Amino acid sequence: MLKTTKKLVNEQEIIDILQSIVKKSYDEIKDEEVLLCLECADVDLEIATSSHDEFQEAIKKNFELDEFGEILEYDDQRQLMYELYDYFIDLHISSGLFDFFPEGEYEVAGEKLLSDSDIIAPKGIFYAPFEHALKHK
Template identity: 55%
Template sequence: MLNTKRELVNADKVYSILQKIINQSFESLKGEEVLLCLECLDVDLYIAANNHEEFEEAIKENFKLDEEGEIIDYDGYRELMNDLNDQFILLHSTSGLFDYFPPGDYTVNGENRYQENEYLAPSGVFYAPFEDAVNKG
């Protein structure tokens, strides 16, 4: 499930929404030759959830709101969003929809290369985290 410092009153709901976002992301990238750099914020919950009303409302259920419906505990909100962003990245890499490439040495076209960043790619498209490491049909 979700591992956050703040206990969520609706963890199942938030988890379900995150899974939907990940599935939508995969569907939009399926089969594409796209490498997503984790350190470069190519996979980022803040961007993915921007203007996502269902997600925003689910998060608000975990906080006290002011008279305008805004979260009062901004620091608590930021901490939760940071925790959820970490979980969002982990869910991508464990979903089975994306291949995860950790930093390390890879052999691409007979050449040894080192990749210092973590990457994700739609499952089955790449065999290493380099643009010319595409799996051939």
């Protein structure tokens, strides 16, 4: 269930779309040695949905539109997108598709390293949030 200040008329539709975006993102990078910083806009809802027509239409169903089909309550829309961003990040972490490395200290090749950001990576590729912390090497 989404935690949003605005009651959504199509909550499950939005959840389903966001889940499909997460799955598609994983499918595109699942075999790559890539680390994604959660605080650095590597995982960004705005970018992921900016040209996703189905998502845009699903969001519009929750607002009053002008004669051009644009949302009238801009501030409410922005607030909803901020709230959905948090859910989008949580989806990546809880999906089972990515390994999550919270900020903190890790041991890599016998050396203690500090990660100052939360990081995700395709499941099973890294054992710590650093480029040289590959599981197969």
